[in-house]
Amino acid sequence: MPEKIPWPFNRFYDRCINQMFVKWFKCIATEIKDRKISGIILDIGTGPGRLPIEIAKQVVNAKVFGVDISEDMIKIAKRNAKNEGVYDRVEFNVGSAYNLCFEDNTVVLVLSTGLVHHLKEPKRAFDEIYRILKHRGEAWIYDGRKDCTKEELKETVKRFGIEKDLILPFWIIERIWPYMHIGYKTEDYILGKVGKAIRESKFKDYDLRIEGAYVRITLWKD
Template sequence: MSLFKKSLKGIAAGVCAVGLCALARKVKSRVGTLDIAQSLEGIPFPGTDLYSFLATRELKPMYTEMAGEILKEKEFHKLLDISTGLGYMPIELALHCKDCLVIGMDESADMVRIAEDNARASHVRNTVDFVTGSVTNLPFPGRYFDLVTSINVLHHWEDPVSVMEEIYHVLLPGGEFWIYDYRYETPQKVWDDAKERLPLYLRLPFTIGPVGGWKAAYAERELRRMIEGTRFEVLSIEPKTFTIFEQKLPAFTLARLRKPSTTTD
């Protein structure tokens, strides 16, 4: 098999691992009959390497833009990115916040391995740590971080409220949880037009990956109702534009939540 064909196969298979998990979660939540074998947080090898092949070029700019937005908004010191995948968010944060403690956590040991390699290639391996752990049982002490982030993974969690309670526990009083995800209210035409601008070999990965994530995402009313079941304060929920597949798409949502500064928990 030629290198070109292997590359195409890798892109398609890696995105399938992500997109199908997203769609499966939506089906399970609304139908209740589908048993999900795995979620994004636990993509097995070789899916991790295939996903890495795709994300390095097509998704990495998004993380750069998100990290810039975070660090411009407020000064943070101890940062955790959960379900970190390839580690691009912690890497970008570490690159631009030299004095920060930055940790990325993923359920997949293979993802953590790749994230460490990516950090090494970006010359921040000594300033960012990666650990294996579950979002339903975070391996960190209480009141430790002043920022936790999650990037396009909310729609993968089987019980988001329970995950948010875990995050609440590890945040300092006044600490924030930034949730980035695909925006369900994005018009279909935005995705259709973006797909048409892509070369043919990227259209299937785009459809199964980002478009699949969009279809599985929560509507804003669902997100607000979900947050009401937690102890977080809502700072803002707003639409966002980021670059994926070399296109700026107004297809994302940012929810900024805060742990009350007066809490005794």
């Protein structure tokens, strides 16, 4: 699995994200707003920055950051923030999940969507997240399920309201989904590579939920 999405696919990726995932990111932002989470919120592996941008639009009492290992992605994220009118409310920086530029116990919420399957050393990243989180701070980690059923994929597409925005017809997506670099098989999150990394990390409290075509892992700092 390549760490970065190479040029020119990073630009293509931005187009896909723009069309396909923004509604999902809006839902995550609404959950943050409804739970009245305030303080520093960090999205790791932010890519084109669409999640922090949606949070900055909805959540007023938060300082939102996005980091990505790819300089190109950070340039795209900054441009997107400008175009969406939230440039002054969100900060994007080049940075690695293994070495985050935040003091210990300072971040209230860490997010990541589609990052975990890129990580060669997930335990190291989880421990780094643990370090920067405040006491009872949370991390919401989302990643794709390569082995979701056709029905689960269909339900997720419907829930996001993106049936008409798909860049390829659904019957093609459904066939190529298991071969796309969108995540791991479910078992890898539960017992395999990712599950093992969580259990070996400093986090003692976590929850894993299957939500259609992806998993949501919540980690709590004690």
